[in-house]
Structure formats: C-alpha cells, structure tokens
Amino acid sequence: MRHARLAVVVATALAITTARAAADDPQPSRERELVRLVRQDCGACHGMTLKGGLGPALLPDALRDKPAESLRATILRGRPGTAMPPWQGMLSETDADWIVKYLLAGFPREAVR
C-alpha cells in the first residue's frame, strides 16, 4: 500500500516536473505547500478528494467548462455572496495559476511523509 502510494507520488512528481515547462511556476517547495493547502484547507469545504462539500466539487470534470481566468479570479478574489473567501492574502497570482492548472489537469496527491 505504501509502495503504491509512493509510486503515485513519484508519478505525480514526474508529471509536475514535465509540466514545469512554464517558467513562472512556483518553486517545488512552494508547490508542496500548495498541494497541502488545497488538499487540507480548501478540502475543509471542497473535500480532501475535492469531490465537494459545502463548496462545489473541484475535479477536472466539474471544472471543464470554466475558463481558467475565472477560476483564478475566484481563488484570488472569492465569490461574494457565497462562502468562498478571497485567498489573495495567502496566495500569489503565480500560486493561483498553478493551482488552476493542476485542478484542471487532476490535482496531485500529497507526498507520503
């Protein structure tokens, strides 16, 4: 089981490395923080598996029709009138772009500690 999880993590890490063509991605250590933040803290409302909770599902299928630009705006500025807060105090634009990219592609799991 542990090996299987490790394999997933390694595969994810490789995928991330491959996808790191964009020069303005965050540093790898920041990426790990972002994975944890999304899984654990966004997960408080959206579920750790991102299947949804008080907030909607954030799986690729659920987000397919939403433009990346509006997802980024939602993360940074929140959705007034809903429970979604603005995260710009804690996340940079680079962070938000990275999160959107991987939400749309299938978000990485957390590394085995």
Add this chain to the structure above:
Amino acid sequence: MMRFAHTLLAAAAALSALAGCATPTMRGTGDLGVIIERASGRVQLVDTSARAAFGSVPGLGDLSHASVVYSRDARYAFVFGRDGGLTKVDLLNARIERRIVQSGNSIGGAISQDGRLVAAANYQPGGVKVFDANSLELVADIPTVYGSSGARSKVVGLADAPGNRFVFSLFDADEIWVADLSQPARPQVQKFSAVGRAPYDGLVTPDGRYYLAGLFGEDGVVLLDLWKPERGMRRILNDYGKRGEKLPVYKMPHLRGWAIANGRAYLPGVGRHEVLVVELTSWREIARIPVQGQPVFVMARPDGRQVWVNFAIPNNGTVQVIDAMSNQIIRTLAPGRAVLHMEFTPRGEAVWISARDDHRVLVYDTRTLEPVATLPAENPSGIFFSARAARIGF
C-alpha cells in the same frame, strides 16, 4: 516442555495481536475516545486515563470532515465521513461493527434521546436520513426539498433534542426544521422559513431547551425555544458584525452545546477576531473578547470556568484560553501547526488538542495550562470522547 508451552503462548499472543482482535479484557468505556486521522480514513482508539492509544481502526473512507456520536452505552462510535459513510466502530473490540455509505456527501450526525436512532445530515443529496442504531437500517428519510423548484438544501447544524427530536438548519433554504421521531417511521416535521440568510451551524443548549443557529449570510443568530416552538424563531444579536469590516472567512466556525459556560454562551464571531459573549435567557450581548484570529471552536471546559478557542488559517497554530469569570485571555498556547480540534476529558482536568501538520495530539493540564503528554497521529483532526454519549446535543 515448559519452554514449548511458553513459545506456543507467545505465538498465540502475537497472532491475536496481529489479527487486531485480541480477546477484550473486561473494562468500561467511559474514559475512551477516538482521534480521526483524516487523510488515512482511520481512527485511533484512545484511553484518556492512560493518555495513550490502544488501537486503530482503518477503512472508514474519506474523513476530511468527520464527526462522531456515541451509542448510549458508550461502547460504539458512529463516525460520519465526508463521503456519506456511516461507520459503527466497536471500541472494546477495536473493529468496525457495521458500515454503510448512506449518501454522496455528508457533514455530520446526531443520536436520539432514547439512543435508538442515528441521524445523518447530508449535503448530497440534501436531507436527513435516520437509521436504526443497532442495525444501521434506514428508518426514515427526510429530503430537504424547499421552494417550488424541487431543489434540496444542504443540511447543517443537526442536533438531538428531548422528545426524540432532531433539529437542523437548511444552509441553502434559510430554514430550520424540527423533526419529531417519537414514531420513527412517521417523522413529524415542523418547518420554520426565512429564519435568516445561510445558517451555517447550530447547537442545542445542554438543557435541551434552546436551538441556536449562526448565520453566515447576514449578521445575527437565530434562536428557537424548543419548550415553546409555537413562538417561532427569534433573532438575537442583530447588530453583531455591523461595526467594522468583516474579514474573509477561511473556515466555517463550529457550534455545539460546548459553548455554554457560566450562564453565558461563548460564540465565535464570523469573519472577526472576536468571541462573542451572550447572557443566557436575556440573550443580550454582554462582551466581545478580542482574540488572535477567526475562532473556529469556542469550547468551555465542562465546569465552565475556562473557554478554549482555536482559529482558522492563517492563525491556526495557536489556542487561547479565556477565564470565564473575567472574560480575559489568560494564556496563549502554541500546540503545533494547524490546530484543528480540542476535546476535554469528561470532567475537564485535561484537554486534548490535535495539531494536523505536526502529526500529533497534545494533552494539556487545564489547571497548569502545560502540556503533559504527546501522542503521534497522522494528520489528526477531530477528537471525540465517549462521555459525549450522555450529553444532550452531542
């Protein structure tokens, strides 16, 4: 021969330990509890007298938002998972007694006054499902359909009340429903509408008389006197939040009957670095206590002398302790990174605090306010002790 018998015995002991089903020793469950390991779908079983774990039960599904109620004999923990899983865990045998997946997405649950019914609050599909506490067979289904479109609201703030009633709030519908299950197969539901925008959680006071729901969509708290439900909903604290600007709310606060101390309710300010103090029965705000972050859990020690507060990200590394006589903060603690939950022992000499990102649970002496034990745990979130079995509203 003697040596051989010894080896056999040791082997048998090792085997049964491995199988995780050692013959239970004769013991009570009043000082036991569970710690949710949220990312691993597992609960640790803990002994609050020994301040140690004595078992681990995996296979509980997605526990990213898990909560627990106890059977009235305090032997079984009913664990409600995010994925709609409802798992009945046997503390004595350290194993799953029964498990069902009862919805697509669940937030929590409650157990009835007579202990025979377990109710689950669901987001997807929205509603409350009621199960036989022994068999986990469905007894009643209460879909939270509202308005004319047939839409179903997410359910929050589900709590038990005397008379085998369950009270809960409809987040999307701005309604509060009281379901009387004295005849379990035929629930009688009383509905209160337009109570206020987006109730986010609710509590029943320890005497079972009042249901309070916090509002997310506007300022104020809604109050229902369950002794006189015909009087309807009453709004209290209407000016709450109107002074100054609200901050973004990074985590919904949680309400439960633990908020009552010294004749007052201590409530988390929504989007504020404040704890609100409300006098019971007059329901007047008598103080606001400035704190270090947005409160998530505001919990009174069982004797009501202290109130402990934890906070939403990014201030989730601290816990503050309020003295309920002076309403002053007497200590700021740093139990670890990402403090998610706290639970007092039945009479409150100790409190257990989970620090998710440090993968540990700290036990504090509530008199000295010093840590006295540390338990390792993988991404610990909720901590639930079996003494909840005997508390109204838990």
